[in-house]
Amino acid sequence: xxxxxxxxxxxxxxxxxxxxxxxxxxxxxxxxxxxxxxxxxxxxxxxxxxxxxxxxxxxxxxxxxxxxxxxxxxxxxxxxxxxxxxxxxxxxxxxxxxxxxxxxxxxxxxxxxxxxxxxxxxxxxxxxxxxxxxxxxxxxxxxxxxxxxxxxxxxxxxxxxxxxxxxxxxxxxxxxxxxxxxxxxxxxxxxxxxxxxxxxxxxxxxxxxxxxxxxxxxxxxxxxxxxxxxxxxxxxxxxxxxxxxxxxxxxxxxxxxxxxxxxxxxxxxxxxxxxxxxxxxxxxxxxxxxxxxxxxxxxxxxxxxxxxxxxxxxxxxxxxxxxxxxxxxxxxxxxxxxxxxxxxxxxxxxxxxxxxxxxxxxxxxxxxxxxxxxxxxxxxxxxxxxxxxxxxxxxxxxxxxxxxxxxxxx
Amino acid sequence: xxxxxxxxxxxxxxxxxxxxxxxxxxxxxxxxxxxxxxxxxxxxxxxxxxxxxxxxxxxxxxxxxxxxxxxxxxxxxxxxxxxxxxxxxxxxxxxxxxxxxxxxxxxxxxxxxxxxxxxxxxxxxxxxxxxxxxxxxxxxxxxxxxxxxxxxxxxxxxxxxxxxxxxxxxxxxxxxxxxxxxxxxxxxxxxxxxxxxxxxxxxxxxxxxxxxxxxxxxxxxxxxxxxxxxxxxxxxxxxxxxxxxxxxxxxxxxxxxxxxxxxxxxxxxxxxxxxxxxxxxxxxxxxxxxxxxxxxxxxxxxxxxxxxxxxxxxxxxxxxxxxxxxxxxxxxxxxxxxxxxxxxxxxxxxxxxxxxxxxxxxxxxxxxxxxxxxxxxxxxxxxxxxxxxxxxxxxxxxxxxxxxxxxxxx
Numbered sequence: 003x004x005x006x007x008x009x010x011x012x013x014x015x016x017x018x019x020x021x022x023x024x025x026x027x028x029x030x031x032x033x034x035x036x037x038x039x040x041x042x043x044x045x046x047x048x049x050x051x052x053x054x055x056x057x058x059x060x061x062x063x064x065x066x067x068x069x070x071x072x073x074x075x076x077x078x079x080x081x082x083x084x085x086x087x088x089x090x091x092x093x094x095x096x097x098x099x100x101x102x103x104x105x106x107x108x109x110x111x112x113x114x115x116x117x118x119x120x121x122x123x124x125x126x127x128x129x130x131x132x133x134x135x136x137x138x139x140x141x142x143x144x145x146x147x148x149x150x151x152x153x154x155x156x157x158x159x160x161x162x163x164x165x166x167x168x169x170x171x172x173x174x175x176x177x178x179x180x181x182x183x184x185x186x187x188x189x190x191x192x193x194x195x196x197x198x199x200x201x202x203x204x205x206x207x208x209x210x211x212x213x214x215x216x217x218x219x220x221x222x223x224x225x226x227x228x229x230x231x232x233x234x235x236x237x238x239x240x241x242x243x244x245x246x247x248x249x250x251x252x253x254x255x256x257x258x259x260x261x262x263x264x265x266x267x268x269x270x271x272x273x274x275x276x277x278x279x280x281x282x283x284x285x286x287x288x289x290x291x292x293x294x295x296x297x298x299x300x301x302x303x304x305x306x307x308x309x310x311x312x313x314x315x316x317x318x319x320x321x322x323x324x325x326x327x328x329x330x331x332x333x334x335x336x337x338x339x340x341x342x343x344x345x346x347x348x349x350x351x352x353x354x355x356x357x358x359x360x361x362x363x364x365x366x367x368x369x370x371x372x373x374x375x376x377x378x379x380x381x382x383x384x385x386x387x388x389x390x391x392x393x394x395x396x397x398x399x400x401x402x403x404x405x406x407x408x409x410x411x412x
Numbered sequence: 413x414x415x416x417x418x419x420x421x422x423x424x425x426x427x428x429x430x431x432x433x434x435x436x437x438x439x440x441x442x443x444x445x446x447x448x449x450x451x452x453x454x455x456x457x458x459x460x461x462x463x464x465x466x467x468x469x470x471x472x473x474x475x476x477x478x479x480x481x482x483x484x485x486x487x488x489x490x491x492x493x494x495x496x497x498x499x500x501x502x503x504x505x506x507x508x509x510x511x512x513x514x515x516x517x518x519x520x521x522x523x524x525x526x527x528x529x530x531x532x533x534x535x536x537x538x539x540x541x542x543x544x545x546x547x548x549x550x551x552x553x554x555x556x557x558x559x560x561x562x563x564x565x566x567x568x569x570x571x572x573x574x575x576x577x578x579x580x581x582x583x584x585x586x587x588x589x590x591x592x593x594x595x596x597x598x599x600x601x602x603x604x605x606x607x608x609x610x611x612x613x614x615x616x617x618x619x620x621x622x623x624x625x626x627x628x629x630x631x632x633x634x635x636x637x638x639x640x641x642x643x644x645x646x647x648x649x650x651x652x653x654x655x656x657x658x659x660x661x662x663x664x665x666x667x668x669x670x671x672x673x674x675x676x677x678x679x680x681x682x683x684x685x686x687x688x689x690x691x692x693x694x695x696x697x698x699x700x701x702x703x704x705x706x707x708x709x710x711x712x713x714x715x716x717x718x719x720x721x722x723x724x725x726x727x728x729x730x731x732x733x734x735x736x737x738x739x740x741x742x743x744x745x746x747x748x749x750x751x752x753x754x755x756x757x758x759x760x761x762x763x764x765x766x767x768x769x770x771x772x773x774x775x776x777x778x779x780x781x782x783x784x785x786x787x788x789x790x791x792x793x794x795x796x797x798x799x800x801x802x803x804x805x806x807x808x809x810x811x812x813x814x815x816x817x818x819x820x821x822x
Contacts, residue, residue, distance in 0.1 A: 086771050305715065407716055
């Protein structure tokens with residue numbers, strides 16, 4: 003398996019491009035992306051669990067149900083979420099799929115659509131039509147422009163790819179994503195499309211995408227809000243002719259997929275609204291994995307913890323207090339809390355123990371402040387309660403987050 | 413029943429005072445309060461449900477268990493929460509109770525203690541001793557100084573009282589509280605003591621205090637964090653000689669208690685950290701009351717909703733999206749959302765309908781912005797799903813909240 007790249011050189015049989023059709027507040031920006039496969043793809047999707055689902059989410063669920071082995075394209079617009087738009091919203095999403103289908107020569111249900119932007123406004127169909135036409139006319143291998151077109155408050159495009167060499171040949175797993183705000187535990191406001199030229203069946207696609215989501219997009223928290231539009235798609239066109247016949251081959255594919263998804267998910271946190279600090283939260287010794295994950299999410303969504311991170315304050319009391327209100331088994335008398343500089347997957351030798359046996363250790367406050375001053379910090383909490391483990395990536399809550407979200411529509 | 417007052421003229425047989433003993437960062441501020449009853453009180457308490465409970469919380473639970481009809485005093489310090497302080501923290505809380513008991517002539521278990529401030533530091537016992545001595549020496553009827561001494565990031569003291577005239581005589585219900593940050597659904601970081609000279613039995617005290625909490629302190633949200641120290645106490649010394657014999661008399665007492673608690677709870681939100689806007693969230697038509705309350709709390713804790721309030725943005729999409737991720741029954745196609753200026757208990761005639769049947773109405777955006785620009789706004793969400801109802805009082809999330817909490821310890 004190759005090293006992870008944060009660029010996409012290309013995946014056999016896929017084309018991608020981002021164009022401008024005037025949907026964003028700044029009408030000169032790229033705002034419409036189109037991804038097309040030469041051959042029909044096996045596809046799978048993971049969607050927001052919000053009961054308020056945007057029209058494109060509902061349309062994609064229908065299309066994946068109707069033709070999970072015949073997906074040809076994904077069309078993504080920014081500038082308008084097409085959420086809370088009633089029957090007209092559904093019509094608009096369906097018309098967009100239809101235009102793409104006509105352009106590339108397939109059925110409307112072979113096209114998936116995604117939208118991101120303000121909730122409650124209707125798609126400007128004249129502009130969408132121009133977007134479809136311009137993108138189709140300029141289809142090429144330009145993933146950078148596609149990743150740029152889907153950005154909202156993101157400050158840079160997000161791409162990741164891994165190439166896998168096998169005895170049958172070489173295949174690639176590559177994805178683009180956008181995030182920035184409304185990043186909750188359990189999917190972010192996240193649009194992401196991952197494509198691969200390996201050959202998958204529908205069952206494999208869905209199983210691996212769900213598992214990879216659990217280990218990547220469901221482990222990132224920016225602000226704890228869950229969007230109406232969250233969508234993660236996987237398209238596999240099989241054009242590398244590599245099939246996953248052995249369990250080892252399947253495991254290798256899964257590893258590549260998880261690596262791409264984790265990279266995209268982490269990139270979303272790093273580029274979260276107003277983020278100045280990247281936090282890795284390792285919970286270990288939880289009663290079970292689910293308890294560990296609940297504790298991690300409660301800490302990661304606590305405004306008091308997040309503002310302390312922003313201030314570079316080693317305020318372990320807020321972290322322990324957040325764990326205590328998570329509504330699951332947690333006994334501070336059995337817990338230990340460490341901090342360390344950087345992104346650590348497990349407890350590092352240089353981690354500083356702040357809390358043990360229900361109270362603070364006699365740690366060096368100057369050292370604690372120095373660690374908390376770093377741009378990436380790992381917090382490890384051992385609950386002393388079992389073998390449960392969870393890792394969540396999150397960020398601080400800054401003045402800029404408030405500025406960005408206080409005036410997003412205006 | 414008299415009008416609610418936000419001052420306390422006095423309650424028969426109770427004395428109160430706040431003094432300075434040097435516990436706060438600014439050592440000249442009042443920081444220690446003592447409330448003493450001439451006669452033993454029937455008392456009840458409601459405490460944080462955080463599994464990380466501060467030492468004074470654990471001590472009070474023990475003392476209320478040991479002598480629920482013999483409580484004589486409440487001692488409250490600011491500047492140190494005595495939370496996450498291990499065995500020494502318990503000793504320190506017990507010693508404080510013992511000093512007060514010696515000063516006023518009772519047993520240590522007849523004294524309740526409360527602490528607020530930084531988590532994880534130990535009480536400075538020499539200063540606490542001075543506080544006990546100074547407060548005992550100057551005991552009087554100065555509720556204003558007591559309410560001032562318990563403040564942390566509060567900007568003003570919080571008091572409320574109601575006097576009830578009955579055929580048996582007159583009694584008063586009066587309380588002080590502090591709040592500001594870590595104000596969650598289900599108790600705020602809240603210390604509050606309510607005293608009354610009516611005669612209650614233990615069962616009445618606990619029952620009415622729990623019910624009043626449900627309708628007041630459990631309905632306020634500043635930031636969704638729950639403290640290690642939340643404590644609400646009720647002391648009844650019976651010195652008015654009024655007893656609650658009939659159900660009507662008991663209902664009248666409960667009404668007065670609820671009024672005092674609601675006033676204190678709302679005062680905490682109004683004075684929340686960095687708050688610039690007071691929001692009344694009325695949820696109606698929920699599947700049941702519990703569902704309505706869950707939806708209200710999810711909206712009230714959403715950073716995206718709170719920053720939109722701060723920006724004066726009528727961003728109904730974020731409110732509906734928050735309701736949709738509450739994890740309970742909610743169908744946007746059946747929901748309606750209105751906004752209005754002021755603090756409304758129910759839907760007012762001048763409320764502006766923003767959202768209906770799954771999409772935005774054709775509302776007047778200028779009018780919506782004008783309403784959202786007011787310093788108090790009522791949001792009414794009808795879920796169209798049943799008869800469940802909940803009201804929650806909350807606030808915006810501002811730059812000042814981030815400033816205050818980014819650097820609280822430093």
